[in-house]
Amino acid sequence: MSAANTAENADFRGPLDITRAATVVLDAAGTVIGWSPAAAELFGCGAHEAVGRPVGAFLSATPGGGPRSRTETGPSAAGPTIAGHDIRLARRPDGSELLVGTAMCTLPDGPGGTPAGAPDRVLVVAELDTLRQWESRLALLQGLATQSPVGLAIYDTDLRLTWSNTAYEREIGRPFEEYRGRRPGELYPRGRFVTTGYPQTLDSVMRHVLATGEPILDLHFLDRPPTDPEQDHLWSCSYYRLQDAHGHALGVCEDSFDISDRHRAQQRLALLVEAGRSIGTALDVVTTAQEIAEVTVPGFAAAVRVDVTRATVTGEAPTAADAAGTVLLRVAERPARAGAPDPDLARAAGGTQAGDPEDPDDPRHRYPPVAYPPGSPQNRSLASGGLVLDDSALVVPLRAGGSVLGLVTFVRGDGFGLATTFDNGEVALADELAARAAVSIDNARRFTRERTASLVLQRQLLPHHVPPLSAVDIAYRYLPTDAATGVGGDWFDVIPLSGTRVGLVVGDVVGHGLRAAATMGRLRASVRAFAQLDMAPDELLTRLDDLVGQPVSQQSDVHGSSQDTYDEVTTGATCLYAVYDPVSRQCVMARAGHLPPAVVDPDGRVSFPDLPAGPPLGLGGLPFESAEIELPAGSLLALFTDGLVEARDHDIGLGLDTLGRVLGDRQASLEELCDRAISELAPDGTTADDTALLLVRTRELSDRQVADWELTAEPLAVGRARELATGQLEAWGLEELSFSTELVVSELVTNAVRHAGGPLRLRLIRDRTLLCELADGSHTSPHLRLSKDDDEGGRGLFIVAQLVQRWGTRYTPTGKTIWTEQAFPPAAFG
Helix, strand or coil: CCCCCCCCCCCCCCCCCCCCCEEEEEECCCEEEEECHHHHHHHCCCHHHHCCCEHHHCEEECCCCCCCCCCCCCCCCCCCEECCEEEEEEECCCCCEEEEEEEEEECCCCCCCCCCCCEEEEEEEEEHHHHHHHHHHHHHHHHHHHCCCCEEEEEECCCCEEEECHHHHHHHCCCHHHHCCCCHHHHCCCCEECCCCCCCCHHHHHHHHHHHCCCEEEEEEEECCCCCCCCCEEEEEEEEEEECCCCCEEEEEEEEEECHHHHHHHHHHHHHHHHHHHCCCCCCHHHHHHHHHHHHCCCCCCEEEEEEEHHHHHCCCCCCCCHHHCCEEEEEEEECCCCCCCHHHHHHHCCEECCCCCCCCCHHHCCCEEECCCCCHHHHHHHHCCCEEECCEEEEEEEECCEEEEEEEEECCCCCCCCCCCCHHHHHHHHHHHHHHHHHHHHHHHHHHHHHHHHHHHHHHCCCCCCCCCCEEEEEEEECCCCCCCCCCCEEEEEECHHHCEEEEEEECCCCCHHHHHHHHHHHHHHHHHHHCCCCHHHHHHHHHHHHHCCCEEEECCCCCEEEECCCCCCCEEEEEEEEECCCCEEEEEEEECCCCEEECCCCCEECCCCCCCCCECCCCCCCCCEEEECCCCCEEEEECHHHHCECCECHHHHHHHHHHHHCCCCCCHHHHHHHHHHHHCCCCCCCCCEEEEEEEECCCCHHHEEEEEECCCCHHHHHHHHHHHHHHHHHCCHHHHHHHHHHHHHHHHHHHHHCCCCEEEEEEECCCEEEEEEECCCCCCCCCCCCCCCCCCCHHHHHHHHCCEEEEEEECCEEEEEEEECCCHHHHC
8 A cells, every 4th residue: 555545545445335336227128227426437428328328338348258148138248357356348438448347236126026127237337457456455454364474463442352363363272262352461461571661561562552542563572372382482563553534442453473483593693692702711621611501501401511521621632432431520510590400400411420539639529520321312422422312401512623522411491481392403503502612622621731731841840949058048939820821931940059159040931831831941951050150140141142042943945045943932031140159248140131139138128239131031132241239148139020020900110119018027037928928919829920939038157167268379388278278177177078178179279380370269168068169360170081091190180079079160250269069077967
């Protein structure tokens, strides 16, 4: 209908209606005896011209003819029909012709028959186009009533059902006569509108439409129809008021269309979107499994259980062998109702707890192991590697790389607003959800495997035990980064050096993971090796920088030429190296892009020495510089990585201030200071980066433990050195070491007199061992060698090496120092 056909000018009469159609009254002979005004308008001639003439003068059959009428004197022939009406050709006086539809009505005969010239029949004529339009409208109404999938219902002003079409009748599932006169609340007592901003019940919506006359369109109504009482359905409903020609309300018309399938498809798509956003947010197997359950309950299933293999939880590689006999761990379980799961749901999920493992580190202590009996849906799914639908339970395997990582069991039940079984679309959705979850779980498993290997490597590379030292008291803490980021490359070390000195080192490798931990191990081993050579801090960092910047492999390009490649992981590593001497109380430090240490003097004043920064390791091109500061006995030195003082919620300056405030407490022990620093700067025990903290409290060696003498570089100095050493050993009560010490001193002084320049300085230190040191002005180091039988010399240093535990050479700006170390006799510790 066009926009012009509004309620004000609509004519609901048919084109063959007697009140509007062209009407012709005929006698028994087919002569016109009556001619309506509508006929005059249609045929173009008045009644005075038509009455008395045969009807055939105005109507003739269409080309092709047809059966004759019931009398010879009637219309000449009958043409084709449309919807039971004859189609004829109307002729006008002006010669024009018009296709019309006709209908004939025979009048009943009187008691004595029909006299001549009396009315015998009534012929109704209408334009064919108008008739066809009317028939189309009738077909439309008939289709709405019998064929339309849209449910139509009419309620009177008392909201009682007065009419419904076939679709509505099918929805109710009973003949119309059985529910005629019912109110909407009686047909759908539990239904409600879920569209916000409108009344929730059918009665209130219809009364609003009756009162206001405003139609309401596309309201979503949720309920269970009588024909499907086990599952919720959703309808799109519209309401508008029915009124007569004078505007009086007659009732309300409701049209409704079941959009449950479309709504469920939208819900499934929304569930996939939510799953993509919510599943796999953390690289943790258990967290990912819990996310699966949280996303799918209660919208998709009444209960969900996620079982994975032990190898998946621990990060081990999955195996495909004997999958049906695999013991799974219940890592996630979520029922729709709070508290204990419904017994029917538990039976559908199946599974019994297996025995407790003996290994205390086994994850089965944290997550209950379950074993499924043969023939159960879960056992069949494990055996086949495919999903299994068994009544209200749907079991979908978590597959990755041809192996089964676990199972997800979706369970339906009564009273959850869901169908008790899964349809084909839901099975496909469950398979897609499990496939996505399996990818996230496998990624988490791989991450767990790499993280575990990194932690093991990192812990093996970090110091497990620091031997007691005379130079310093130490305490340390190490916190690996949080699980979301992975293991980093922070490290620290305490290295005993010659002359009771101690090397202190802390470093940080940029990056996380196994490669960062391995790089850290290489750097720590290199620092220890360089430190044992008694290198100065700036020289040690220079050698370490050269090592980092060296090519690690040789590759050939497409032309066959060799091309160096560099280990980019180590680029950006930082390091701080310090050497403390308890005799001189001097500390020499150098840093490569690392934060300076914190120094707390015996009075509790905190400072951060302004050390030359130096570039990070691996960049090259710039030299490293050392700085020397005096640390009185009882001073506190704190070496740390940036993970301790830098965080997302505060800048590094605030972290340094907090650390300084904590370390300023002189009454606390080193262990207490470590704990306070961690609790203040990492209150939750995790940081975004690895954290290393090394606290050192300095000591000094008293004059009673150190004796030194200056000697001239002449042969007489050898005897003088022996006398001085022997006398000092007697004063210390170490006469048992006099013979070996005399030989050591004689050899060292003799070599210095022969091959080096003066002045010479002899020093004995009584610490945990007896240390003998001789300093000279030469930078040439002696070498241990085996002399031949006919050699006159070269055996002295070999003899010295046999008498002492260790010996070595360290270089100074003015020359070198050769040192030896001898163990005390047992009586010295009595």
